[in-house]
Amino acid sequence: MSAITLHVNGTEHTVDVDPSTRLLYVLRNDLRLRGPRFGCGLGQCGACTVIIDGVATRSCVTAVSRVSGQITTLEGLAKDGTLDPVQQAWIDEQVPACGFCQNGQIMAAKALLDRNPNPTDAEIRDGMEGALCRCMTYYRVQAAIKRVAAGTRDNGPAPAEEVPA
């Protein structure tokens, strides 16, 4: 065991764990975060995705000792009580079915849109290819990403779906 310091969602944490421990288990079991979750442990599905210094990263295959940057999890996307536009688009578009994979979808989309605010359809497909969904919500995920991109282009919030809340 060794003391390891992590910067997660703007807060510094020190944990005492085996340095080879995957970041996912520290985030979940020591820091009690629920956004990143276990799907494969092999880096194949995206369930565990966090953003480290702007890069979407598979926390299930990342040793905690190798992480030095700023970690953002799903819980850290909202700012001052306001959801990130990506999260809001996910609600407006009613994307999730079971929702278990949506951490991976949202974090991959966030990283994609942060580096390319106006992706083409092909860039969306390509950028999201590693985020697996077994409810197969891809059509709505892609619609939500386009909604965010349109909102950015129009320099205003995307229109909400016209359904009563």
Add this chain to the structure above:
Amino acid sequence: MTYFTEVPKAVEDVLGNRYTTSSRREFLKTSGALVVSFSAAGVMSADPLAAAVGAARPGAAQQAGPYPDPDFKELDTWVAIHADNTATFYVGKTDCGQGTGTAFRQMMSDELDMAYADTSLVMGSTDVTPDQGGSGGSDGIQRDGWPMRRVAAEARRVLLEMASERFGVPVEQLDVRDAVIALKSEPSRSVTYAELIGDRRFNVPLTGRDINSVTGVADVKPVQDLRIVGQSPQRYDIPPKVDGSLTWAVDVTLPGMVHARNVKPPVVGATLLGFDESSVRDLPGFIRVVSQGNYLAVICEREEQAIDAARRLQVDWDAPNAEAFPTSDALYAYMRSATPTSSADPSVVGNPEAALASAAQVIEAEYDFPFQGHTAFGPAHALADPSDGQMTIYSNDMKSYGMRNGIAEFLGMPRDQVRVVWMEGPQAFGRTAADDAGFEAAFLAKEIGRPVRMQWTREEESAWDTKGPAFTFRLRGGLDAQGELIALDYDAQSADYNHVGYNEVETVLISQLMGTRRARPNRGRAGTPTEMYAIPNRRMTSQVVRLPSIWETPLRTGNLRDPNGPQVTFASESFIDELAAAANADPVEFRLKLLGGANDDDSGFKRARSIATIRAAADAYGWDTRPSPKPRGAGTILTGRGIAYSFRSQTVVAEIAEVEVDRDTGHVWVKRLVCAHDCGLVINPEGLRRTIEGGMMHSLSRALHEEVQFDTDKVTSVDWLSHPSLRHGDTPEEIEVVMVNGDPNPDRSDLPHYGAGEAVCKPLIAAVANAIYDATGVRLRRAPFRDERVLAALEAAGV
């Protein structure tokens, strides 16, 4: 009169606040009331969730059990009105991602006459909600919605009676809207539901021989009076899923909780001879190796320690001599030559053999469909707490009630000392009808006397989860000289022997590995087509065959999202297309013609709705009437369209796929999907639309990618590389859903709400195969249509 005091409110705080209702939405402040923090002393003190949930049954405050069944014949079991003029509904269902919870709330709010935003819903926890069986069969709205509507209507009736007494006027002189009852003649004189009964019991008995028929005195509203049904309130569970605040079954933590991992046999049927505990004893956090029979698990303090210990444990297994099953490549030949374990009674109309003998043209074809896994996105998991001599299992089990019964029997505990708290989890599609992890966690928790969290690995889940059965088919059809279909002979075989059921003890792996055997294995089933074609001479036969290994096997068949439908409909609706092509007929016209005939019986009712639905799909697509295949293009990309249709229970579905086939690579992209769907009264159109989209896409994954592969003693497709799934790049450019009300009396006041979900899974694979045929002239008779298989078929046909 008995008072609730704060008890039901506490339940709502704990369970209801997992999903804040829109009127009380504080997404970012909700930090998950369900997480039980470590107590300072680290002891297993009374768990606040257990206290709250256990006390929730109206009229009984129980913290540590026992947990008797909520009485479905009491109105208070279903509906609680709170002092703030809100209500909580308690139903025995689970929502596996189709938005049924939102739909249940809409139906019950509507019947109760309370604004949707002022209600909340608790589902599927065995000591809190009445046993409606959990989820399965896409019948939550179709079947279970009725008792929900009736009890809510009964609560409204009782409240109107109370108001009538208070005002001294007949009920007919009262109006009710949004939980406020007013005199029609003097609207300023009003009383709220809360003023009449807030936080107090109704104490109103219900009648009915079982939970499906339970009812009060009140009638449900005519369709024309429903105001919330038919709208699309957003799903209440989505915001906390998007902001990370929801507590899922994987998230629950308890004081003193430890982590377990299974060690599975390396090959099917291996016998556990022993293990060397010294290989892991000195690892940090090691607690115990637990084994019984061939079941083996490792328990450690921390999760990563359990993962490590399970990998390092030295185990001595004895491999059997016999092969467990044929390889996946040899499967279909094996099935065709196997002696059936059972045969269904043939269904015969007319004289099919004579008609085939007299036909101008006879078409024959064989189809194959592989085992397909549930391969849930999140592998099996559960947390079991043995505190106070009870057993509480925190689980995403879609059939939580069956799990409770199964675990009680498995552990030899009285039923009322076991409860299952249902929580959200990865998509189920039938997987958790044999919820292995819940049984394992409970067994281990009882063994070591501490709360145990069991988590399967990806490889374990993909290899050992329950499977949809493989099928082989043989079809013959006879056309007369005019191209009319005069005879159809359908024969199916499925490898479905010892099909698992609903969390019975013998169906879960831990129990089988410990040596439990059901005296008479489940016979299994090979389905037959469910369309409504009127064919004068027809025979349908089906058999079940067994593989050598039926216990402790990774080819354990269970209910995979419409258990036989995608397989059967792939063969039957592909073959109808073959017949249409042989008759040089348009595939839509050919089907519509088969749906003619008598319409004065139930089949006629179904045919009328089938015709309306197929026409709606063709109209929405812009179908050009012509036979398939179309003249083949010269370019690399060949395009085509195909239709397939099906009937499930009372729901009609017609789907059209438009494909692009790359003749150089064999790659198939479904560019456009159209679905026409008639499930009667639609509760939530936007929710239904997404359920239809997801169901079609899941079937598309089964059409293009999914196949369980195995050698003779183990499954070899064990992760997302060896078992590919649909990905973002496969997504159609456009998916269009048309909601049809094809009822011959569409405005009837009792228009039923039929099921949705599994119905759309039936025809999609055939629609894709038919589109590939239209594009290429090549008929694919074995799923999935992976690139290499399509390319081989194209090359064989000289395309």
